[in-house]
Amino acid sequence: MLMPLLQQMEKQSSFGLKEKGDARSLWINEWSRLFLKAFEPESTVVYSSLYAFPGELLAAYDVIPFDFELASGLLGVAGMQMPPILSAESKGYPIDLCSFHRASIGAFLDGYFPKPDLLITTSYFCDSKVKTNEALSLFSNKKSMLLYVPAEINRDSIRYVEKQLRDISQAIADASGQKFDEDRLKEAVRSSNRARKTQLEFLELLKQSPAPWGGQGLISYSINGLVFSGTEIKELLDREFLNEAKHRVEAGEYCPEKHRIYWFAWLPAYRSNLFEILARGGVSIPLCETYNVYWDEIDENKPFEGLAMKCLRNPFIGQTSRRIQGLDEIVDDYRIDGGLLFATPACRHSKTAARLIHDAFTELNKPFLVLDMDISDPRGYSPEQIQTRIESFIELLENR
Amino acid sequence: MIQNNESNERYISYYCSYVPVEIITASGLIPKRTLPVSDPAIGDSHLHPNTCSLIKSLLATALESKMAGSSGFVFANSCDGMRKMFDVWQAYAADIQPFFVDVPKKNDLDSVDYFASELRRLVSNLETAFDLPRVTNEKLNDAIKDRNNFRLQMLEVFDLQKDENKAIPPRAFFNFLVQAANSVSTDIGENIKEITASAGSAPAPDGPGIVLCGNAIDTPDIAGLIESLGGRLAAVDTCLGVRHYDRLVDEDSDDPIHALAERYLRKHSCPRMDDFNERFQRLKELVDFHHADAFIYTAIKQCDCGHFDAPMLAENFSKLNIPFLFIENDYVWSGMEQARTRVQAFFEIIRQRGE
Numbered sequence: 001m002l003m004p005l006l007q008q009m010e011k012q013s014s015f016g017l018k019e020k021g022d023a024r025s026l027w028i029n030e031w032s033r034l035f036l037k038a039f040e041p042e043s044t045v046v047y048s049s050l051y052a053f054p055g056e057l058l059a060a061y062d063v064i065p066f067d068f069e070l071a072s073g074l075l076g077v078a079g080m081q082m083p084p085i086l087s088a089e090s091k092g093y094p095i096d097l098c099s100f101h102r103a104s105i106g107a108f109l110d111g112y113f114p115k116p117d118l119l120i121t122t123s124y125f126c127d128s129k130v131k132t133n134e135a136l137s138l139f140s141n142k143k144s145m146l147l148y149v150p151a152e153i154n155r156d157s158i159r160y161v162e163k164q165l166r167d168i169s170q171a172i173a174d175a176s177g178q179k180f181d182e183d184r185l186k187e188a189v190r191s192s193n194r195a196r197k198t199q200l201e202f203l204e205l206l207k208q209s210p211a212p213w214g215g216q217g218l219i220s221y222s223i224n225g226l227v228f229s230g231t232e233i234k235e236l237l238d239r240e241f242l243n244e245a246k247h248r249v250e251a252g253e254y255c256p257e258k259h260r261i262y263w264f265a266w267l268p269a270y271r272s273n274l275f276e277i278l279a280r281g282g283v284s285i286p287l288c289e290t291y292n293v294y295w296d297e298i299d300e301n302k303p304f305e306g307l308a309m310k311c312l313r314n315p316f317i318g319q320t321s322r323r324i325q326g327l328d329e330i331v332d333d334y335r336i337d338g339g340l341l342f343a344t345p346a347c348r349h350s351k352t353a354a355r356l357i358h359d360a361f362t363e364l365n366k367p368f369l370v371l372d373m374d375i376s377d378p379r380g381y382s383p384e385q386i387q388t389r390i391e392s393f394i395e396l397l398e399n400r
Numbered sequence: 401m402i403q404n405n406e407s408n409e410r411y412i413s414y415y416c417s418y419v420p421v422e423i424i425t426a427s428g429l430i431p432k433r434t435l436p437v438s439d440p441a442i443g444d445s446h447l448h449p450n451t452c453s454l455i456k457s458l459l460a461t462a463l464e465s466k467m468a469g470s471s472g473f474v475f476a477n478s479c480d481g482m483r484k485m486f487d488v489w490q491a492y493a494a495d496i497q498p499f500f501v502d503v504p505k506k507n508d509l510d511s512v513d514y515f516a517s518e519l520r521r522l523v524s525n526l527e528t529a530f531d532l533p534r535v536t537n538e539k540l541n542d543a544i545k546d547r548n549n550f551r552l553q554m555l556e557v558f559d560l561q562k563d564e565n566k567a568i569p570p571r572a573f574f575n576f577l578v579q580a581a582n583s584v585s586t587d588i589g590e591n592i593k594e595i596t597a598s599a600g601s602a603p604a605p606d607g608p609g610i611v612l613c614g615n616a617i618d619t620p621d622i623a624g625l626i627e628s629l630g631g632r633l634a635a636v637d638t639c640l641g642v643r644h645y646d647r648l649v650d651e652d653s654d655d656p657i658h659a660l661a662e663r664y665l666r667k668h669s670c671p672r673m674d675d676f677n678e679r680f681q682r683l684k685e686l687v688d689f690h691h692a693d694a695f696i697y698t699a700i701k702q703c704d705c706g707h708f709d710a711p712m713l714a715e716n717f718s719k720l721n722i723p724f725l726f727i728e729n730d731y732v733w734s735g736m737e738q739a740r741t742r743v744q745a746f747f748e749i750i751r752q753r754g755e
Contacts, residue, residue, distance in 0.1 A: 092711030094728070096702055123505055127480050127672065130505060131708035134676055138712065146674050148511065150502045151477065156517035163510050320487040343448065346704065351448045352455075352484035356491060370448070 002071060002112040003039050005078050006032045023240035024217065027225065030233050035071065038064045038114035044176040047119040047136065049129055051290075052314070053147060054307040055229030056192045056298075057165060060185035061172050066114060068136065069129065070224055072103035075112070076269025076376040084110055085377055098346035099377035100269075101132040108136055118175035119144040120168055124317045126349045145171050149311045151318040161308035169304075186300040188230035189307075193297045195229075198238040200293055205245055207333050210254035211286035212245040216275045219267045222291035258282030259397040262330060264289050264323070264341040264357060265350040270378045274371075274386055281394035287334050289315065289323060320353040324360040331364055337397050338367040344375035367396040410530060411469050411584070413496070415458060415616075416476035417644045417670065418503045420519055420660045424474065425543040426535050427526045432470060433581045435618045436461040440731065446488050452702040453731035454616045455481045462493035472497040472529065474522070479672055479705055499525055505674040507665040516661035523657070540656035544649045550586035551645040557592060558642050561634050562690040564609065566600040570633035574623035581618075581640045608693035608750045609634035611686050612641075614729075615670060615699060615706050621733045622698065625740055629747050634692035637683065643668035671705035679709070680716050687722060694723040694750050696743070700731050723750050 009032035016025030038045045043064045048055075050067040058065045075081040084106030085099060091109065093102050107113055119142060121133035130146060137144035145168045150157040173180050205212060221241065228234035248254065261278075263285045268274060278285070295313045298306030315322040330336060339361045343351040354370045361368035371389060374380050412424045413434040424431040436457035442464065443456030461467055473496050475486045489498045502518050504511035523535050557576070561567045568576070576595045580588060607630030612622065617638045626633055637643050647667040653659040668682050669675055687695060695717055699706030710726045717724040725746040727739050 092714055092726070094707055094710075097704060097707055126704075128704045128708070130674060131671075131705060134674055135708060135712065138676060146506055148504045148506055150504075150514065150518070151483070151500070152502060152518075152521070154517075154521075156514055160510060160514040167510075319490075320484065345450050346702075348451065348480035348702070348704065349484060352451050352481050353487045354448050355446050356487055359491070372450075 001080060001083075001110075002075065002107065003036065005074060005080065006036045009074075010036065023237060023244050026240055027221065027237050030237070031224070031227060034064065034227065035066060035074075035114075038066045043114075044117045045114050046172060046175065047116040047121075047133070049120075049122055049125075049133075050229070051223045051226045052122045052124055052129075053120055054165070054310055055226060055231070056188040056303070056307060057169055057185065057230075058172070059188035059191070059230035060169075060181060061176055061178055063117075063172060063176050064114075065227065066116070067227060068104040068108065068113060068132070069100050070227065071113060072100045072107060072376060073224070073269040075103060075107065077271075079270065081269065081376050082378075084112060095377075096346060098126075098128045098344070099374055101128045101346075103376055104132055105135060108139060116140055116142050118142060118171060120171075121146055122311070123148045124311075124314055124349075126347065128346065143171060143175070147311070149314070149317055153309075153312045153318075157312060158305065158308050161311055162304045165304050165307055165311075182303075185303045189298045189300045189303045191232060191235055192230045193300075195234045195238050196293060196295075196297060198235065198242055199291070202238065202242045202245065203287075203291070203293065205242070205249070206286045207335075208249060209260065209286075209335050210257035211260065211284045212248040212254065213241070214285045214287070215255075215279070216267060216285075218285065218291060219263055219288045222288055223266070255279065255284060256282050257284040259337045259394070260284050260286050260335055261397075262287050262289070262327075262334065262336045262339045264339060265347065266290075266342050266344060266375050268342075268373060268381075269376045270381070272373075272378075272381060272386065273383045274373070274390065277387055277390045278394075281391070281397075283394060283397065287330065287336070316349065320356045324357055327360050328364060331366065336366065337400065338369070338393070340369045340371055340393070342375075343370050343372050345372070345380075347375070365400075367393065367400070369393040410471045412472045412474060412526075413467055413470040414474040414476075415639075416478045416482070417639050418476040418478065418664055419474045419501065420522075420664050422540060422543040422547050422649065422656075422660055423519060423523055423526070423535070425546070426539040427523065427530070427532050428539075429471075429526065429530065429532075430584050432584050434458070434461065434467060434470070434473070435578065435581060437466055438464050446492055447485060450702060451485075452479075452481045452700050454618075454700055455485045457731060459485055459489060459493065462489065462496055467496055470496050472499060472526075474499045474501060477502045479703070481702070497529055499529075503672075504665065505672065507669075507673070507675070512658070512661050512665050515665050516655075516658045519657050519661055537654070537656050540660070541652055544653075544656055544659065545651050546586050548648045548651060550588065551648060553588065553592055554580060554645045555642070557595060558635065558645070560596065560599045561632070564604045564632050564691075567605070567632050567634070568595055568599045569602050569605075570623040570627035570631065571620050572598055573633050574620040574636065577636060577640045578618065578620070581644075605630050605632045607631035607747060608723075608754075609691055611635045611637065611683070611690065611692045611695045613637040613683060613695065613697045615639055615703055616731060617698065617729075618731075619733055621736050622696070622727075622729075622739065622743075625736070625743055626696075629744060631747065634690035635686045637668070637686060639670065642686070643670065671699075671703075671709045676709065676712060680713065683713070684716075684720065684722075693754075694725070694746070696725045696727065696746070698727045698729050701728055723753065
């Protein structure tokens with residue numbers, strides 16, 4: 001089921017590339033082609049949380065990275081997520097578990113996904129991801145590696161994470177039959193550093209009002225674009241999206257903007273009225289927390305240590321205060337009028353302490369909305385309820 | 401028994417089985433396992449409502465000042481919810497000073513080494529926070545011996561349950577586990593004498609021997625249910641059960657912190673650890689060793705780790721032809737009558753299989 005979807009995506013995006021040559025078509029085209037490679041018999045497929053695990057390490061090998069969560073997201077976008085979700089539920093995975101993970105488990109068991117040769121996961125962002133990875137590893141009888149990243153950054157934790165990354169590198173080498181090539185890792189790190197520079201430039205541009213990009217596209221790319229971390233494709237995509245935004249600035253092509261909000265966490269994978277209502281209310285999203293650059297440039301001569309630091313610095317690890325660090329500056333720089341946390345039911349790590357994020361916005365006298373809405377399971381989705389909540393939020397923004 | 405002359409009787413609360421209580425004792429403080437008592441709904445004001453009820457109840461217990469006498473609370477990184485609750489606690493319940501211990505999900509040597517560094521950090525934080533004299537290896541080793549002795553005594557009680565003629569009735573047994581958890585003293589000889597005296601005093605149950613497994617079961621309702629249906633509580637593998645007492649710490653070690661790290665990471669695990677096969681193997685051994693007939697597994701509604709294990713446990717026990725029942729609970733067991741129906745039906749199935 002996933003393969004035909006990816007083939008369709010590839011076809012359509014190839015057409016889009018020919019007709020428009022736009023960044024989004026390029027992104028979807030590269031993504032669909034990458035995941036399709038995972039179905040080829042000669043590929044070494046490494047399941048990994050590509051939005052969390054440092055892709056630079058995978059880019060140092062000739063392996064095909066495959067993210068079961070992002071793949072579930074694609075099923076959701078195509079409206080194909082319910083059969084695997086129901087399949088997982090019928091096997092005892094309850095509705096209280098994250099729908100992305102229910103979809104992943106169901107999709108795997110029903111043969112949607114390519115077979116893994118190795119599975120790698122990270123302790124962040126959540127317990128569910130670790131457990132899903134463990135389950136898939138047991139189902140496929142393939143080795144699984146867990147990168148545990150502690151909350152504290154100190155000499156011991158840096159050493160611990162660095163050692164684990166080296167062990168994982170060895171596991172990738174063993175699974176693929178390739179030798180570790182330090183030069184390739186260095187090149188991946190250099191590529192990552194270049195992409196980081198572009199991202200910083202883009203973040204500067206997004207301070208402009210009206211915002212030359214943002215919204216659903218920015219949020220989606222900030223997560224799903226990480227599939228290509230450490231590769232020239234990521235550099236190219238970042239530059240293409242940046243150039244398009246610059247062109248919009250030059251041409252004065254903006255969406256109407258009355259209010260600007262800072263977006264927290266994820267977005268629904270299925271079609272909904274959420275972004276349409278926000279747009280109707282003149283609400284733009286010039287920044288999302290998943291697009292922030294939180295890590296320093298990586299020293300290519302100490303790539304494992306640098307990647308360890310990149311992992312440790314992730315704002316979703318450690319205390320909630322990391323996610324709102326510098327919020328006052330962000331609010332000023334990006335002219336933020338309010339905040340919104342997309343709170344999918346089972347996402348404990350991102351929403352349990354939402355009160356603290358709310359408090360931070362309240363201190364700045366800005367409204368903050370915790371929007372309860374499932375990321376992938378549309379059974380609880382009510383367009384009317386979303387409309388009510390969003391319109392009330394917009395009213396708060398208007399009345400400030 | 402350890403005398404706490406240096407502490408002026410300062411209590412440090414904790415909940416999770418991964419909190420190394422020996423460190424608290426060696427610091428001259430008194431570890432007090434706090435089973436939350438407040439209505440979880442009270443926690444809704446500070447935590448997202450769709451959060452584990454145990455976690456909400458724990459915060460609510462602090463907010464309602466029902467942890468009177470506790471100077472601090474040691475959190476382990478049990479799960480996403482607990483970790484985030486620590487953040488909220490720091491903002492809203494900090495009069496009970498929170499301490500955080502990161503617990504790796506793996507138990508390989510690197511993880512043990514890292515965990516040891518975390519435990520050293522905990523020692524330092526406790527010393528600083530309460531202006532305590534340095535925690536020496538000698539104090540740690542004394543605390544380890546004391547706690548090991550406590551564990552051995554408890555494990556002897558657990559052993560009684562494998563024989564239906566000697567087993568302690570389920571509700572009494574479970575109440576004893578809660579009592580042991582609530583005890584601030586490791587000197588529970590009298591309690592053990594009392595409970596073992598009751599062993600075998602009731603007629604041998606005619607129902608199946610059950611291994612009861614789950615995370616946080618802090619009330620005896622399910623145990624009482626098993627008893628009312630004639631069952632024997634062959635083993636309890638929960639946060640208060642046998643896995644809490646499993647595995648001794650190396651005594652008289654030159655590096656007692658490392659010895660503690662090894663014991664806590666390598667004791668019988670709960671679902672938060674990344675080792676399902678090992679855990680299942682051990683649960684199977686529990687069934688065998690305690691001559692159990694069936695397995696009841698329960699998880700709190702929003703416990704992701706607990707729920708992910710359930711289908712795999714069901715499948716694996718099914719392959720072994722061991723009856724398996726999964727029940728969801730809300731920590732306060734408000735759905736007891738529904739649970740009763742299910743357990744009753746389960747016992748019927750077991751009986752019919754036996755005939």
